[in-house]
Amino acid sequence: MKLLAPELAAYQSQPKQLPSGSFGKNALLRLRFETRGDRSILAFSDRRAPLLVQRALYCDEGLPSMPVVFIISNSGGILQGDRYTMEFVVEPHACAHITTQAATKIHEMDANYAAQTQEIRLEEGAYLEFLPDMVIPFRHARFHTSTRIKIAPSATLLYSEILTCGRQYYREGEVFQFDVFSSTVRAERLDDTELFVEKFVIEPQRAAVPRLGIMGEFTVFGNVILLTPPEHADAIHGQVEAVWNHEEQWAAGASRLPNDAGLVYKVVGKESSVVRAKVREFQALVRPQVTGSCVPPEFSWR
Amino acid sequence: MMSTMLDQRELMRAEDSSCESFAHLKSAMPTIPALMRVLQFGDSVLPVGAFTFSNGLESAIEQGLVHDLDSLQEFVLVAAEQAASADGIAVLAAYRAAREGDEDRIDEVDRAVFNRKLNEEIRTMTVRMGRKLAEMADRVLDGHDARLASGWLSRIKDGKAPGCYPVGQGLLFASLGLAEQDAFAVHQYGLASMMVAASLRLMKLHYLDAQAVLFAVNCEAAAAYERIARSSLEDMATFAPAIDVLACVHVGANVRMFMN
Numbered sequence: 001m002k003l004l005a006p007e008l009a010a011y012q013s014q015p016k017q018l019p020s021g022s023f024g025k026n027a028l029l030r031l032r033f034e035t036r037g038d039r040s041i042l043a044f045s046d047r048r049a050p051l052l053v054q055r056a057l058y059c060d061e062g063l064p065s066m067p068v069v070f071i072i073s074n075s076g077g078i079l080q081g082d083r084y085t086m087e088f089v090v091e092p093h094a095c096a097h098i099t100t101q102a103a104t105k106i107h108e109m110d111a112n113y114a115a116q117t118q119e120i121r122l123e124e125g126a127y128l129e130f131l132p133d134m135v136i137p138f139r140h141a142r143f144h145t146s147t148r149i150k151i152a153p154s155a156t157l158l159y160s161e162i163l164t165c166g167r168q169y170y171r172e173g174e175v176f177q178f179d180v181f182s183s184t185v186r187a188e189r190l191d192d193t194e195l196f197v198e199k200f201v202i203e204p205q206r207a208a209v210p211r212l213g214i215m216g217e218f219t220v221f222g223n224v225i226l227l228t229p230p231e232h233a234d235a236i237h238g239q240v241e242a243v244w245n246h247e248e249q250w251a252a253g254a255s256r257l258p259n260d261a262g263l264v265y266k267v268v269g270k271e272s273s274v275v276r277a278k279v280r281e282f283q284a285l286v287r288p289q290v291t292g293s294c295v296p297p298e299f300s301w302r
Numbered sequence: 303m304m305s306t307m308l309d310q311r312e313l314m315r316a317e318d319s320s321c322e323s324f325a326h327l328k329s330a331m332p333t334i335p336a337l338m339r340v341l342q343f344g345d346s347v348l349p350v351g352a353f354t355f356s357n358g359l360e361s362a363i364e365q366g367l368v369h370d371l372d373s374l375q376e377f378v379l380v381a382a383e384q385a386a387s388a389d390g391i392a393v394l395a396a397y398r399a400a401r402e403g404d405e406d407r408i409d410e411v412d413r414a415v416f417n418r419k420l421n422e423e424i425r426t427m428t429v430r431m432g433r434k435l436a437e438m439a440d441r442v443l444d445g446h447d448a449r450l451a452s453g454w455l456s457r458i459k460d461g462k463a464p465g466c467y468p469v470g471q472g473l474l475f476a477s478l479g480l481a482e483q484d485a486f487a488v489h490q491y492g493l494a495s496m497m498v499a500a501s502l503r504l505m506k507l508h509y510l511d512a513q514a515v516l517f518a519v520n521c522e523a524a525a526a527y528e529r530i531a532r533s534s535l536e537d538m539a540t541f542a543p544a545i546d547v548l549a550c551v552h553v554g555a556n557v558r559m560f561m562n
Contacts, residue, residue: 006537182539196417200541201387212367213358213380213545221543242550244365253550255421264420266546 004144007182007201008113011142015111020081027051027084031069031098033128034091039065042096050075051084060097063293068097071132077105078143084116090126090155095291100132103164106141109179113142120147122155122227123190127291131283134162134220134272137178141166144180149187149227151195156228156290159185160279164272165209165219175219176204187227187261195227195261215268218251222267222275224282225257228290233262236285240265250274254282339478343471344488346495350434350467355427356500356560357381357493361548363504371507375515378497380542382519385493386486386526388418388538389428389468393489395535396472397482400450408454408473409463414535416464421549423562428466433458435470439477447477486527494519500560 003009018025029051032044042056052074056067071086078084090096106114122128137143151157161183166174181202187195202209209215226236233256240263242253250269257264265282269275284295346352359377362368368377392415399407419425436458439451450473458465468489475485498516501507530537552562 006533194413194417196420197414198418198420199537199539201539202541207383209541211380212373212377213362213384213542213548216367216544218544223543242547242553244361244547244551246366251544251547251551253547253553255423255546255550255553257420258417258425266543266550268543268547 004115005182007180007203008115008142008144011109011111011113011179013111015081017079018081020112021083022081024049024075025079025082027073027082029053029071029085030087030089031096032089032091033067033094033096033126035094040067040094040096042067042069043091050082051086056096060296062287062296063095063097063291066095066097068099071098071100073101073104077107078114078116078141079107080109080112080114080142082114082116084114085118086116087119087121088128088130089121090123090128092123093125094123095127097129097131099130103133104135106135106137106143106178108138108140109142110140113144113180115144116146118145118147119150120157120159121150121190122152122157124152124154126152126155128156129158129283129287131158131160131279132162134164134276136164137166137181139166139174139177141178142180143178144182145184147183147185149185150190151187151227152190154229156226156232156286158224158226158283158286160222160224162220162222162272162275162279165215168219176202176209176215178202178204185225187225193259195259196257198223198225198264217249218268218270220269220272220275222252222265222269222279224265224267224279225262226265226282226286227257227262228286230260232286232289233260235289237263239285240282248274250278252278336480336484339480340484340488343474343478344484344491346492346499348435348492349438350431352431352492352496353499354561355431355496356504357424357427357497357562358545358548358552359497359500360504360558360560360562361552362545363501365548365551367544367548368501368505371511371515374498374501374505374507375518378494378501378515378519379522381497381545382490382494382522383526384540384542384545386490386523386530387533388540389415389466390486390489390526391530391533391535391538392466392468393472393485394482394531396469397476397485398472400473400476403450405450405453405457408450408469409457411472411535412463412466412469414538415466415468418538418540419466421546423549423553427562428468429464432465432467432470435467435474436465439470439474443474443477447479450477483527487523490523490526491520503559
């Protein structure tokens with residue numbers, strides 16, 4: 001069998017529970033948004049357990065015409081042998097916000113690995129915020145995620161990934177004790193022209209993570225990708241200050257992506273709440289610039 | 303340092319003695335000219351502008367993260383590790399494409415490197431040094447040996463190829479008939495020597511201690527090569543969020559000695 005990635009070579013054994021990728025482990029979630037009248041709607045959804053969505057809500061007071069979709073898992077987290085597929089399409093000039101109901105827990109594994117593929121397609125003038133909650137990889141978790149983005153030059157995608165070191169305060173502290181975390185994001189224009197590729201592979205047992213230049217003393221990493229036309233990217237880049245804050249123990253900065261694709265914003269911190277707040281601050285720069293609407297204060301129960 | 307690198311290379315060649323691709327090199331390339339070429343094109347004062355870059359070290363020192371010999375060594379070691387698992391793979395891919403004379407593949411590797419440089423200062427560094435290397439090879443190499451480098455240079459000038467430095471290194475070493483291990487070693491050495499040279503200008507450090515750091519970092523190169531020698535372009539990966547943020551902090555810094 002062909003390897004999905006070389007970093008998974010050591011984790012090919014089959015789980016004693018359900019076989020990898022079998023029913024109940026092969027989640028599928030397909031969502032399509034389009035405009036209807038003066039608002040956008042979730043026009044199509046297809047789902048297979050353990051991922052599901054309910055109907056779209058219009059609960060964002062800053063953008064009341066934007067459907068908000070919460071991804072829900074009925075399995076309590078990602079388990080060994082899981083194979084998830086997600087496909088999101090935003091039709092011309094439609095907008096949407098996709099997030100998760102809670103943090104994604106990747107459970108401890110003793111066989112195989114979990115893998116996820118995401119396909120995101122944005123047509124002309126589309127606007128999508130895909131800001132899932134943080135990912136918590138438990139001890140010996142092995143996770144491979146691959147995201148392919150297809151985006152029209154006039155569309156905007158705000159995409160974030162927040163990775164924690166594990167259950168930081170569980171027992172004596174589960175800090176970077178997972179086996180492998182591999183994430184690839186590839187962005188292309190609709191005609192397949194490549195914009196950029198970012199692949200990171202973290203194998204804490206092979207290459208220690210708490211070293212200078214990698215995570216140092218930090219334990220939470222936020223990676224935010226903003227694909228947007230250059231005029232928006234320039235305006236937002238001018239408002240983001242690169243900071244190394246020694247008192248509050250976080251650091252963040254933005255850079256222009258190759259091929260005028262947009263910006264990448266990276267945050268590291270010692271608490272997920274701090275990193276989440278920085279990601280939200282960045283979102284609060286993006287949405288007014290691109291849509292003219294504001295990001296309201298976060299719900300107090302989030 | 304150089305003798306260690308060459309010993310290693312000989313070792314690898316010996317291990318690879320069954321490999322036909324190196325068999326002709328042993329007979330065709332006497333040791334002294336080969337060594338002289340490795341020395342010349344692996345030299346830290348090769349005029350490609352390496353001295354204007356610190357690869358994130360200036361910010362790391364400014365922020366107090368790197369402040370003594372141990373922290374310097376850790377930081378340079380991490381940077382070398384990251385370079386091996388990303389650009390190092392590209393050096394080998396470009397080298398192998400050049401050995402086949404496959405210019406389309408060389409450009410493919412070039413774009414793959416460029417599209418993975420998410421920080422603009424790092425992008426500037428790689429294409430600036432790459433172009434200088436192409437210009438130098440075009441001028442210095444003999445007619446036939448210069449063919450690939452000259453073609454690459456004209457594609458860079460026409461905007462058809464980005465001109466990333468590791469691609470140039472692979473292409474140059476293939477054109478010179480040297481081994482791919484030489485190209486990889488020189489790539490790793492170039493990065494570490496650039497950072498160590500910068501450290502002498504940025505922090506209080508004894509120049510002999512700086513050499514000790516370089517020596518320690520170089521000891522890791524053979525294992526790094528073994529790890530990536532069979533990797534494909536798709537496997538190019540990094541994970542150094544702190545270095546990425548430091549690079550962003552550097553763009554906005556008021557006082558800078560280096561360009562990154």
